[in-house]
Structure formats: C-alpha cells, structure tokens
Amino acid sequence: MLPTMSTSGPYTDHRVFFRSATDLAEVADRSVDLIVTSPPYPMIGMWDEVFAEQRPEVADALAAGRGMGAFEAMHGLLDAVWRECRRVLAPGGFLCINIGDATRTVGSSFRLYPNHARVISACSALDLEALPSIVWRKTTNAPNKFMGSGTLPAGAYVTLEHEYVLVFRAGGPRRFAADDRGRRRESAYFWEERNVWFSDQWDLSGVRQSFGAVSPSRDPGRARSGAFPVELAYRLICMYSAYGDTVLDPFLGTGTTTLAAIAAARNSVGFERDPRLAGAMDATVAAGCGVAPAAVSLDGQRDLDVPVPAEAPVNARVRRRLDDHRAAMAEYERNRGAPATHHHNRFDVPVVTRQETDIVLYGVQALALSGVGTKGVDDGAHDPARVYRASHTAMSS
Numbered sequence: 001m002l003p004t005m006s007t008s009g010p011y012t013d014h015r016v017f018f019r020s021a022t023d024l025a026e027v028a029d030r031s032v033d034l035i036v037t038s039p040p041y042p043m044i045g046m047w048d049e050v051f052a053e054q055r056p057e058v059a060d061a062l063a064a065g066r067g068m069g070a071f072e073a074m075h076g077l078l079d080a081v082w083r084e085c086r087r088v089l090a091p092g093g094f095l096c097i098n099i100g101d102a103t104r105t106v107g108s109s110f111r112l113y114p115n116h117a118r119v120i121s122a123c124s125a126l127d128l129e130a131l132p133s134i135v136w137r138k139t140t141n142a143p144n145k146f147m148g149s150g151t152l153p154a155g156a157y158v159t160l161e162h163e164y165v166l167v168f169r170a171g172g173p174r175r176f177a178a179d180d181r182g183r184r185r186e187s188a189y190f191w192e193e194r195n196v197w198f199s200d201q202w203d204l205s206g207v208r209q210s211f212g213a214v215s216p217s218r219d220p221g222r223a224r225s226g227a228f229p230v231e232l233a234y235r236l237i238c239m240y241s242a243y244g245d246t247v248l249d250p251f252l253g254t255g256t257t258t259l260a261a262i263a264a265a266r267n268s269v270g271f272e273r274d275p276r277l278a279g280a281m282d283a284t285v286a287a288g289c290g291v292a293p294a295a296v297s298l299d300g301q302r303d304l305d306v307p308v309p310a311e312a313p314v315n316a317r318v319r320r321r322l323d324d325h326r327a328a329m330a331e332y333e334r335n336r337g338a339p340a341t342h343h344h345n346r347f348d349v350p351v352v353t354r355q356e357t358d359i360v361l362y363g364v365q366a367l368a369l370s371g372v373g374t375k376g377v378d379d380g381a382h383d384p385a386r387v388y389r390a391s392h393t394a395m396s397s
C-alpha cells in the first residue's frame with residue numbers, strides 16, 4: 001500500500017526545483033531511496049556551454065586545446081552532484097546513472113573521453129558500491145561507420161553505439177522493516193520481467209518498449225534535449241524501489257523521470273538548473289498522462305484535479321505488464337508441459353514464484369498541479385516550483 005493516503009485514494013507527489021543540483025538543500029540526509037539520472041555528458045559538444053557557464057575553466061581549457069583539462073573540469077561539476085547524491089541516499093539506496101563516453105578532437109589530439117569510467121571512480125571514492133552496469137545499445141538512425149581513415153587499415157576507429165547505466169548502492173543491501181515487507185512484496189515484478197530487466201544489455205529503441213507518444217525517438221525536440229526513454233527510467237524504478245519510496249533525479253531535463261515515477265506510483269523529486277524547461281516538463285507529464293498540455297500548465301488552471309484516461313500512456317504501460325505476463329505464462333506452461341506452481345488471485349493468472357503472488361499494479365486516476373510563483377519558477381524560498389500530484393488506483397484483472 002502506498003503510505004500517502006487521501007479520501008480519494010493513494011497518491012504520490014512529484015516535486016520540481018529549478019536550481020543547481022550541486023546543492024540539494026531541500027532534500028534531507030538519507031531520505032531518498034533511488035536516484036535515476038542522466039547528467040550532461042562531458043566532452044559532448046552540445047553541453048560545452050552548460051558546463052562553461054558553471055565552471056569557467058572549462059572554456060579556458062577547451063580554448064587552449066587541453067582536452068583532458070576540460071574533461072576533468074566538467075567532471076568536477078558532476079562530482080559535486082554525486083557528493084550530494086551520496087548524502088541524500090538512504091542506506092541500501094541505489095544510484096543509477098545513464099552516461100555515454102565521448103570521442104572528440106581537441107587541438108590536434110583525437111581521443112576517447114571515458115565518462116563512464118570517470119564516474120565509476122568518483123562514485124566509488126564516495127563509498128558508493130559499484131554493481132554490474134547495463135549497456136544500453138542505441139540503434140543509430142544514420143550510422144556513419146567511416147570514422148577516421150575509412151576503408152584503409154590502421155587509421156579508423158569504432159563508432160560508439162552504446163551508453164551505460166551505471167548502478168551503485170549506498171552501504172550494503174537494503175533492510176526492510178517488518179512493517180515494510182508487505183509493500184515490498186506488492187512492488188515485486190514478474191519472473192519474466194526480471195529475466196529481461198536484469199540482463200546487462202538493453203535495447204530500448206523500439207516503440208513497443210517506449211511510452212508511445214513521449215518516446216524521444218519520435219520527438220526530435222526531446223532527442224535534442226538529451227532525454228532518455230521513459231521506459232529506461234520506468235524499469236529502473238521498478239527494479240530498485242518500492243511503492244511509497246522517493247526517487248530523485250538531480251538532472252531532470254524534460255521531466256522523464258517524473259513521468260516514470262508517476263507511472264510506477266513512486267514519489268519523486270527533481271532538480272533542473274534551466275527554468276526554461278518548465279514547459280517541456282509539463283508537456284512530458286501531460287503527454288504521458290493523456291491530458292491536454294494546458295491542463296498541467298501553470299499558465300492554465302491550478303490545483304485542479306484532471307482525470308487521467310484509462311488509455312493514457314502511463315496506464316497503458318502498466319496494463320501491458322499484465323498482458324505481457326499472461327502471454328509469457330502461456331508460453332512458460334506450454335514449454336513446461338504443466339501448469340505453473342503458483343497463482344496470483346487478484347489477477348487470476350499463474351506466476352512462477354511465490355514472491356509474485358502479492359504484486360499490486362497501480363493505474364493513474366487523476367493528476368493535479370500546484371506551483372509557486374507566477375511562472376512556476378523557484379522563488380529561492382526553498383519551495384518547489386512545481387508539484388504534480390497523481391492519485392492512483394489498484395488495477396484488477
């Protein structure tokens with residue numbers, strides 16, 4: 001059961017602050033169960049200005065042709081955020097960082113800038129335990145394999161077609177108190193989901209694996225923002241947190257993690273330095289919840305409950321878990337030549353393990369938005385610039 005209750009049903013809150021995540025003052029020590037994020041990638045040209053605005057030495061190093069100097073200065077900014085992440089993570093909490101490496105010519109030198117390795121050493125130095133990471137293979141739309149000397153040997157280099165999801169844990173396995181064991185069991189995932197989600201290679205380019213209309217691959221505006229697929233955040237939230245938990249994204253961008261947390265019925269808090277992304281966040285939440293953008297715009301109505309249609313992408317995603325499970329179990333029982341051992345009574349479906357028998361899936365029933373300041377921008381008073389509230393209802397078969 002979700003811990004926050006109102007007369008209209010369980011709800012989750014999704015707070016957004018427009019400020020730098022180098023200082024997460026609004027987030028208490030050890031209060032966050034999971035962090036899902038993707039920072040600006042050091043040494044990828046589209047983020048140079050964002051880094052240089054925050055660390056002037058970045059521009060100096062690039063201008064002087066000192067690639068490794070720029071790389072280190074950029075990571076210096078990220079290091080400050082990882083320190084804050086370490087502070088706010090609860091014992092046993094997870095930190096999942098999507099990041100890609102970069103290749104670049106600076107001055108006369110072409111080389112690889114291994115962002116993922118640099119982040120692993122920074123987080124390990126903060127006493128975050130590195131766990132096996134995930135390789136996210138991205139299919140490139142127009143791959144240019146002719147990097148370097150083309151078809152002539154010894155001068156070409158391979159193209160980067162993957163990114164990482166680095167996984168860290170704060171301080172050993174999470175302990176669930178006796179009171180929390182029920183919600184842990186309700187938050188379980190299906191056996192066949194576990195088999196796919198816990199593979200170390202993800203291919204998330206397909207529309208089927210996205211939330212449809214909010215897939216970055218279908219929306220060039222989102223792709224340019226560096227957005228990751230909602231499915232990526234949704235999976236991580238289901239894998240590494242339980243109902244009632246709080247998920248943080250310190251580099252919120254267009255609000256993908258907020259939407260994924262709404263779909264997964266977890267609370268969330270996000271930080272984004274650029275307040276111009278407020279409209280994009282509203283658009284992400286609106287599209288995912290199948291409501292008109294004006295319904296979640298602070299320029300429109302406030303504090304208003306907007307019904308979320310049953311067929312909204314967030315609800316379709318959760319419903320698809322059950323549909324996919326039925327199909328997977330039909331195949332499982334066919335291959336086994338016998339019925340599965342366990343049964344989920346509420347959904348009236350077979351399940352492979354006893355751990356799956358208490359799974360609860362929540363749909364989103366309504367969405368409300370409130371904000372601080374006329375433009376929804378943080379007024380510096382430590383109030384969130386936006387709070388989306390989602391009310392949830394347990395799905396039945």
Ligand SMILES: C[S@@+](CC[C@H](N)C(=O)[O-])C[C@H]1O[C@@H](n2cnc3c(N)ncnc32)[C@H](O)[C@@H]1O
Nearest residue numbers: 020021039040226227228251253254256272273
């Ligand atoms: C790769 S994008 C995140 C994209 C996001 N995952 C999404 O799906 O839209 C990185 C974001 O970090 C923001 N950013 C850069 N420096 C920041 C800082 N110090 N604190 C918070 N946000 C920052 C950028 O404005 C950008 O929106």
